[in-house]
Amino acid sequence: MTDLSSKDLTRPTSDKVVARFCPSPTGNPHVGMARTALFSWAFARHHGGDFVFRIEDTDASRDSEESYELLVDVMRWLKLDWDQGVEVGGPDGPYRQSERMDIYAEVARRLLDAGLAYKAYDTAEELEERREKARAEGRPSGYDGLHRDLTLEQQAAFEAEGRKPVIRFKMPKRDYSFTDLVRGEVKIPASDVQDFVILRANGHPLYTLTNPTDDALMGITHVLRGEDLLSSTPRQIALYEAFAQIGIGSGITPAFGHLPYVTGSGNKKLSKRDPESNLLGYREQGFLPEGLLNYLALLGWAISGDRDVFTLSEMVEAFDISDVQPNPARFDIKKCEAINGDHVRMLAADDFVERIVPFFEAEGLVSQPITDTERAVLVAAGPLVQERINLLSEAVPMLRFLFAREDFEIDEKDRAKNLDEKGIEVARAAREALAGLSEWTTESIETALRESLIEGLELKPRLAFGPVRVAVTGSRISPPLFESLELLGRDLSLARLDAVLA
RNA sequence: GGCCCCGUAGUGUAGCGGCCUAGCACGCUGCCCUCUCAAGGCGGUAACGCGGGUUCGAAUCCCGUCGGGGCUACCA
Numbered sequence: 001m002t003d004l005s006s007k008d009l010t011r012p013t014s015d016k017v018v019a020r021f022c023p024s025p026t027g028n029p030h031v032g033m034a035r036t037a038l039f040s041w042a043f044a045r046h047h048g049g050d051f052v053f054r055i056e057d058t059d060a061s062r063d064s065e066e067s068y069e070l071l072v073d074v075m076r077w078l079k080l081d082w083d084q085g086v087e088v089g090g091p092d093g094p095y096r097q098s099e100r101m102d103i104y105a106e107v108a109r110r111l112l113d114a115g116l117a118y119k120a121y122d123t124a125e126e127l128e129e130r131r132e133k134a135r136a137e138g139r140p141s142g143y144d145g146l147h148r149d150l151t152l153e154q155q156a157a158f159e160a161e162g163r164k165p166v167i168r169f170k171m172p173k174r175d176y177s178f179t180d181l182v183r184g185e186v187k188i189p190a191s192d193v194q195d196f197v198i199l200r201a202n203g204h205p206l207y208t209l210t211n212p213t214d215d216a217l218m219g220i221t222h223v224l225r226g227e228d229l230l231s232s233t234p235r236q237i238a239l240y241e242a243f244a245q246i247g248i249g250s251g252i253t254p255a256f257g258h259l260p261y262v263t264g265s266g267n268k269k270l271s272k273r274d275p276e277s278n279l280l281g282y283r284e285q286g287f288l289p290e291g292l293l294n295y296l297a298l299l300g301w302a303i304s305g306d307r308d309v310f311t312l313s314e315m316v317e318a319f320d321i322s323d324v325q326p327n328p329a330r331f332d333i334k335k336c337e338a339i340n341g342d343h344v345r346m347l348a349a350d351d352f353v354e355r356i357v358p359f360f361e362a363e364g365l366v367s368q369p370i371t372d373t374e375r376a377v378l379v380a381a382g383p384l385v386q387e388r389i390n391l392l393s394e395a396v397p398m399l400r401f402l403f404a405r406e407d408f409e410i411d412e413k414d415r416a417k418n419l420d421e422k423g424i425e426v427a428r429a430a431r432e433a434l435a436g437l438s439e440w441t442t443e444s445i446e447t448a449l450r451e452s453l454i455e456g457l458e459l460k461p462r463l464a465f466g467p468v469r470v471a472v473t474g475s476r477i478s479p480p481l482f483e484s485l486e487l488l489g490r491d492l493s494l495a496r497l498d499a500v501l502a
Numbered sequence: 503g504g505c506c507c508c509g510u511a512g513u514g515u516a517g518c519g520g521c522c523u524a525g526c527a528c529g530c531u532g533c534c535c536u537c538u539c540a541a542g543g544c545g546g547u548a549a550c551g552c553g554g555g556u557u558c559g560a561a562u563c564c565c566g567u568c569g570g571g572g573c574u575a576c577c578a
């Protein structure tokens with residue numbers, strides 16, 4: 001550990017807005033996290049400020065490295081870029097708390113030296129017993145401050161017993177109030193403030209210390225975080241005041257904004273384990289980052305009363321944290337998909353193709369990487385499916401028939417329904433009409449089929465084209481038929497009709 | 503138990519004392535368009551948790567109540 005005892009930990013004040021996102025790398029990144037990141041990012045961008053991406057991994061476990069990478073991956077996928085932080089660096093790094101342990105130790109030491117924190121020797125059992133009693137008597141159940149004013153002799157006595165102290169911060173006993181950016185005035189009465197642990201007995205710093213320390217050292221001006229942290233805000237405020245006294249950070253206290261929860265169905269908080277909360281899962285399902293972010297923004301914020309589809313830059317332009325709703329929102333996958341569909345339709349045709357390519361590669365329908373000929377098929381077919389899907393992955397079943405060869409299969413249910421005796425008769429007529437075509441275009445195919453089936457067999461369009469569609473595309477649901485036939489090509493189209501006739 | 507936060511249709515929101523016979527979107531649903539599925543167009547369904555105040559007037563302000571959530575760790 002580096003000795004920082006003589007290091008200057010102050011920093012100049014600045015008018016620039018600095019917001020941050022500082023997740024703890026545990027489990028899979030979830031949607032509530034993404035929304036917090038989005039709001040904080042949009043806030044920073046709207047005000048032309050900096051966005052800091054820090055990782056709070058003091059509690060590092062085995063899988064935190066993997067989680068860390070997932071987090072970075074997700075942020076990049078969402079295109080929530082950061083000016084300072086992990087991977088990109090910055091003036092106040094490092095940005096992973098596990099690499100900043102010497103700083104926390106030093107800050108704790110200075111707090112202790114200044115008499116703003118103290119050693120407490122209570123055992124877990126003693127604490128528990130007093131907590132129970134307090135609760136039974138209707139008093140607040142936090143730390144009662146028993147060891148706040150221990151004399152050196154008393155401390156020595158505890159040490160002699162072999163007890164190791166935790167370091168507790170000495171909360172000034174007063175009412176705390178602050179103006180929450182999304183909730184307005186919040187007041188916490190003095191009766192509910194207790195001294196909290198900043199350093200464990202084993203010397204490890206806790207979140208209660210590391211988070212405010214880093215915010216102070218990184219010049220964070222606006223703290224946007226989950227509402228679960230609302231009642232611990234007095235701690236941060238008091239700690240900031242202490243920092244100002246002993247020259248840590250810029251001496252100013254940041255503004256706080258507590259974002260409401262995103263809940264799942266029912267009223268439970270969307271947990272990290274919840275499959276519907278798994279962010280990477282959304283990417284795999286074919287959500288667009290633009291679409292997901294747009295939907296997430298709608299959970300607590302509205303760009304106006306009569307519009308809910310917008311781009312990220314429109315959001316940045318219009319975003320005002322005071323417009324954010326304080327009440328929790330339920331995540332509705334149906335609406336999320338609908339919004340995503342709107343964004344799918346907003347994509348430029350060539351962009352759309354680029355976005356669906358990975359799904360075809362992953363399914364093994366095209367080479368990996370895709371060849372130019374295969375890409376050309378998607379370029380031609382793209383416009384046919386772009387307006388019919390909400391999720392990118394839905395393009396795969398719809399266009400599978402264009403890439404299938406020996407493995408081409410017809411959905412059995414659809415076959416039974418459309419290719420009965422009558423349907424096969426229709427397919428035969430279609431085959432005959434198509435075989436004689438001199439040119440293979442959407443127009444000529446349509447003309448031939450209409451003449452032969454609608455006029456010739458006097459069928460309703462629905463009954464005429466259904467069997468052909470199923471025979472050729474393998475499904476009752478497909479892109480427009482004539483275009484599909486043209487794209488598939490004469491030989492394959494006729495072969496597929498032959499196959500159902502055999 | 504104590505403290506804090508929240509409460510408009512099934513869901514997300516608009517609404518900041520009169521423009522509200524409460525708007526928009528998703529969902530559900532009827533019709534139109536149509537070669538399937540979509541997309542698109544036109545309709546329908548459905549809400550201010552409850553009770554008191556304040557006011558000429560309240561979804562909007564105040565109080566209470568009920569309901570939901572959070573915190574109350576040597577987790578974050």
